[in-house]
Amino acid sequence: MRTGAHYLGNGECEFTVWSPTLNSVAVQILTPQQQVIPLKPQAEGYWQTKVNDVYPGTLYRYVLDGENAFADPVSQYQPEGVHGPSQVIDHQFEWTDDEWTGVPLESMIFYELHVGTFTPEGTFTAIIPRLADLKELGINAIEIMPIAQFPGDTHIEPSLAYRNWGYDGVYPFAVQNSYGTPADLKQLVNACHQHGIAVVLDVVYNHFGPEGNYMGQFAPYFTKTYKTPWGNAMNFDDAHSQGVRHYFIQNALYWLGDFHIDALRLDAIQAIYDLGAKHFLWELAEAVHNFSQDGGRKRYLIAESDLNNPQIVRPPELGGYGLDAQWSDDFHHALHALLTGDRQGYYQDFGQCAQLAKAYEDTFVYDWKYAPHRKRFHGISCRDRPPSQFSVCIQNHDQIGNQMKGDRLWNRVSFEGLKLAAGAVLLSPNLPLLFMGEEYGETAPFMYFVSHSDPDLIQAVRAGRKQEFEAFHYDEDPPDPESAETFLRCKLNWQLRNEGQHKVLLDWYRQLIDWRKAHPALLKQDRNCIQATSDEDKQLVIVRRWSESSEVIFALNFNQSPVKVTLPIQRHAYKRLDSADTSWAGPGSQAPEDLSVGQELQLQPTSLVLYELEP
Template identity: 40%
Template sequence: MDTETGAGPDAGAGPAPASGPRAFEVWAPRAGRVTLLLAGRPLPMRRAAGRPGWWRAEAPAEPGTRYGFALDDCPALPDPRARRLPDGPDGLAAVVDPATHAWRHPWAGRGLPGAVLYELHVGTFTREGTFDAAARRLAHLAELGVSHVQLMPVCPFPGRHGWGYDGVAPWAVHEPYGGPAGLARFVDEAHGHGLGVVLDVVHNHLGPSGNRLPEFGPYFTDRHHTPWGSAVNLDGPDAAEVRAYFVGSALAFLRDHRLDGLRLDAVHALLDESEPHFLAELSAAVDALAAELGRPLFLIAESDANDPITTTPRAEGGRGLHAQWNDDFHHALHAALTGESQGYYVDFGRAPMAALARTLTGAFFHAGEHSTFRDRPHGRPLDRAATPTGRFVGYAQTHDQIGNRALGDRLAALAGPERAALAAVLVLCGPFTPMLFMGEEWGAATPWQYFTDHQEPELAEAVRAGRRHEFAAHGWAEGDIPDPQDPATRDRSCLVWPADPAAEWLLTWHRRLIAVRREHLPPTLRLSDVEVRFDEPDRWLVAEVGPLTLALNLADSPAALPLRRTPATLLATTHRCPPPDADGRLRLPPRAAAVLRGVD
């Protein structure tokens, strides 16, 4: 039992007992009466002794049995801790025994150090949009050389298709994807290919439709506000139960589905003025579970704060997350490759080579300086000598950075495949934990657009109007903005797989770079192990990342790049080029790159 809240790890519909009835529990502190509706039969619940706000009943129930909780004679609602919602978020829950999957592949775990992540969306990775269909493509990812598949959110949301960030049931799995059984099959198959699995989870808000948590208790508070409205109640009255709810959800996915890690969406919106901070409590619980299970587990944050506290270990006063996404690196790389300088690219586009050098050596571009986009100082500096580079995830493309463009256009479409190959050098052989977005490895031409399947007409129209208004302010004609509710928008976003992916030259390039990283780049680098020289007007950059030298010519004319480490061995090149000259200069064609290993 949780000593603070009294809630066990399987509150809700408890696991199958060895004998006797199954326990059903729910936290509903404001209710005067709670009834369990089990297979259509009402059963009164009693207050749980010594556990304020908790209700309990026992009854026999087989997996698949529908159940819900009626508060004060209102219509029955699904269990907030439902593991399965076979009829969607508005239907009743179904009893699930998480331990029933017959795991075929033993798994000792795969930690974050040395990882290469691959982000994918189950609903568009294949046309079928299911776990089983995605699992049939896992051999491709194993051959590519990535170490972990990072799934975008899979918790239930109204409708069939969506990004998943409007989920409303943080313990369950979207039924159209295959439900919890489908997720278990996917993870098992990934383990059979030697791949770890990371899941993107959303704790900072629930979707605008189907969220029934406020009817059960004070899960949200007006003490803080987020872009989605009232904040999750992490530091107000009854916050201990709310914190336990989200910590329990995270641990359940890691434990029951044998996941290796979680990516936490927008942790800067987890507003908490108490101690310990919710993130520190969560990271401590995950570390404890890793010790209990005897396999590594990790947490990756998405954070807009540019604050070292996010990944600083708890013993040093931080929140103890193991890594965070690095949007500053993405923005600098994107500005350098595309020339874009609008919106949040404004500070990066003024001197993109310098911005790229700054993020490669210091991770954060804004580390206390003024941010033009935010119109205020932003961020805090990192200690380069003490900060491992692996605490930051580096990428050229993500679901956000593609899908939040008006047309969902990818980097290869914006800047061309040659420059996409240059981006791969800094992502895959650069200092940070690398991540690819599905299809990036072969330069997929399919866009990835914002799509929804809201069932309420008013909400659907509000989303359409909001999308049109957002991009009209940036000069786009309203008729050019894809309708998120149009099924064709999702269909356009489905990957079109090449008949023979191995024949794609970009895929061969990505495989080579991943192999070079694995063979030559130690996972123990610190930011102080990275040095960068560049020429802004001539658009070249030389980065020394541990033992590797990355030489990039982004210009449309040839360049001679000065190398500090000579002699040097060419490990990978985008174009044919001679080895470095006797004077230590590497001559590269336009839009070309090379990876070398030399001596100091």
């Protein structure tokens, strides 16, 4: 049964809510005139009624058991924030993307962005003028961090009242009011499709935020059987769990259908606990697959997971859940450790060139190997799945924002290191993800920020953030997550993309993406067509990739000194990319333009060089 308030036209609206343990539910219409209309009980714990003289823009709440009133769990808009009433929405929109067929998953180049800090305005529509720049770069999929309504501090300037990464959302169907209206989001998606760019939306199905979370008043959305970092787990396998499962499946189809979203990124699926015979993720994937078939266009599910478990993306007939792709942290950790020298936290499990080489070939570095940081064996092999089912990066919101000061790679490594990192990611056989501003070396940090109205919760967040970094023995406290200044410092400096080294880096990213999209060897995403070797003494990783008609070989030098090496080629080769070239603001290349079999070449410190073998 479809829950929520659905405007049927001609002033008629249908209200449906799931509350299997309540004795009565009524809808309280607040505007233009207050009235209370009881809902009629339906099968399986649902309540429903139709009301006349209700038009788009009407504010309403549900009165539970004749006592307290709360916003709709399936609210599609919260104009007054998480503690205010819900608003009836008319989803009619003039779409112009009828010819849009989508971007194949294996071709996607993701660009993760946070709506509030991507532009000075921090809105959906403000993103649209920048789509042409992203398209020129070669981006064909933007990945939007969560937009479900989150809390705000309404006692300050309205433009700064709402500050959050999005993972504290409490109304999964309601677009964040400070970002715009549902129609504004549709306008953004429509514009993306006009530019040939797919839209991936980050959704959170493992928890609700701590403020404005009234879900437990309506139904048993939570279970005490499992604990998550946020408290009691979502109820996917306990009593009444069928309503919870239906709630989130309806949410997924809502974004894919009403908003024409192309794919969903599922946050931290390791915190979705379900020991039932049919895991919630399997049921979700099945529903999205059927929706895609009915709609004539493939939609995708991409999981964030730190489990290193390919069961997530295996098809059901092979015992999997049938999701389309998943994030792989091992590539990031291996590359980051080599570039920065970090060995704290989970980086203590990384730092060897052989691990990056393994990530190129096998995706998972830890495939049932002992992980010292975890103090246990971790992961299992995923070699039966193609590399195009795994997304990799060198920067994303977590890896930047979970550092104490939210420093980007620009502030951590040399300019040569930035170019090396870009090449390592974009020349991989996996699906590359860029974090907003990475392509031109954004200098603004991306710190953790929130905007709560509860003083006790604010203090708890501050204390928790401070405690998180005590083990690192820093001389100063982390930036105040509740401060508006922390949020403002994270706004992008878009003009940097036209200046000095920033412009050079942008051109380097564009060149790499052009190569990725055009060269047959780089288009071949087959585990049997890639070979990676390493040399720990020289701090070197060498990768061969080939197809039926072509072959490339590239060397990644993580050494701070020049390195001499003989590449394992069987035919004459021609240099196509060299990050050390002066044309890329490098120190000057020592690698020859033409390379013969057995010929030694010298690699500049912290550099990448790519050769194409003659046919």
